[in-house]
Amino acid sequence: MSTRIRERDDGLSAASHESVRSALKGTRVPRWETVRDIVVVLAGLCSPPRDAESETERFLRLWRAVHEGEAGGLKSFRELLHSGWGGEDGEWTPELLMGMLINPFNAIEIHPSLAVPHRPVVAEDDWVRGMVGLIEERGAEHALRVLLHTLKGNYVGAEEGAPYGYGNPDREAVEAYAAFRYGYREIRRRLGREPNLLAESIRAMRADETMDRDDRAEMLESESDLSLLREVMIVTPDTWDEVSEEAHRMVFGYLIKQISPVGPPGLPDAERFRIVWRIPEPSAG
Numbered sequence: 001m002s003t004r005i006r007e008r009d010d011g012l013s014a015a016s017h018e019s020v021r022s023a024l025k026g027t028r029v030p031r032w033e034t035v036r037d038i039v040v041v042l043a044g045l046c047s048p049p050r051d052a053e054s055e056t057e058r059f060l061r062l063w064r065a066v067h068e069g070e071a072g073g074l075k076s077f078r079e080l081l082h083s084g085w086g087g088e089d090g091e092w093t094p095e096l097l098m099g100m101l102i103n104p105f106n107a108i109e110i111h112p113s114l115a116v117p118h119r120p121v122v123a124e125d126d127w128v129r130g131m132v133g134l135i136e137e138r139g140a141e142h143a144l145r146v147l148l149h150t151l152k153g154n155y156v157g158a159e160e161g162a163p164y165g166y167g168n169p170d171r172e173a174v175e176a177y178a179a180f181r182y183g184y185r186e187i188r189r190r191l192g193r194e195p196n197l198l199a200e201s202i203r204a205m206r207a208d209e210t211m212d213r214d215d216r217a218e219m220l221e222s223e224s225d226l227s228l229l230r231e232v233m234i235v236t237p238d239t240w241d242e243v244s245e246e247a248h249r250m251v252f253g254y255l256i257k258q259i260s261p262v263g264p265p266g267l268p269d270a271e272r273f274r275i276v277w278r279i280p281e282p283s284a285g
Contacts, residue, residue: 111153
């Protein structure tokens with residue numbers, strides 16, 4: 001066994017005959033590197049051969065349990081990320097039981113406002129460090145009870161059922177505002193590259209027989225305001241901030257036939273919204 005270990009290129013130890021003998025006889029707890037190399041060699045000698053990686057994972061938890069007690073037999077967080085909770089064979093694993101117990105969903109009704117899509121204000125690693133600090137300072141029980149208290153809706157910044165940092169719980173209004181904001185950015189980008197875009201879009205809109213009757217009537221009413229129309233006709237990326245919001249909306253209606261969400265909040269705007277232009281954008285080529 002010692003010779004076979006030393007012959008392998010992936011060995012972690014140069015286990016001597018005595019190291020292997022004492023490990024197999026159980027006279028002392030060997031280093032993990034020695035155990036791992038023995039397991040890998042034996043897995044290859046089985047008939048049929050066993051998967052060395054899965055056998056290594058299995059023996060690592062056994063080896064940790066010897067050093068750390070029952071808790072050491074559970075998968076580490078890195079192992080959970082790599083191989084999951086287990087239980088694919090229908091049997092309950094210690095990790096499955098642990099995962100069920102620690103999931104707050106199984107203990108309380110999580111407040112619906114906390115499920116509203118939002119932009120995180122702290123990184124995951126910072127959140128973990130904060131929780132570790134709270135546990136060290138106040139104890140694990142205090143930290144866990146505060147966490148459950150928070151998930152039930154009693155969180156810092158709670159206001160009218162909206163998550164912290166979101167004063168307006170009207171998701172449709174938030175979505176519409178985000179769509180207009182993205183549309184305005186894209187309009188300014190195209191106006192800067194295509195000087196005749198506005199005139200061509202106005203002609204395309206007038207020729208569009210599929211345009212909603214109410215939308216057309218609203219546009220004609222806006223065009224009857226000559227001062228507003230003059231604002232629209234001077235719009236360029238440089239003058240954009242000098243004209244009124246009403247002019248912005250008219251230009252939006254001239255250039256954009258439809259803008260709609262096609263992805264969830266959190267995605268980049270180009271992936272979140274789809275724009276149907278009255279004049280298709282020229283290809284890059």
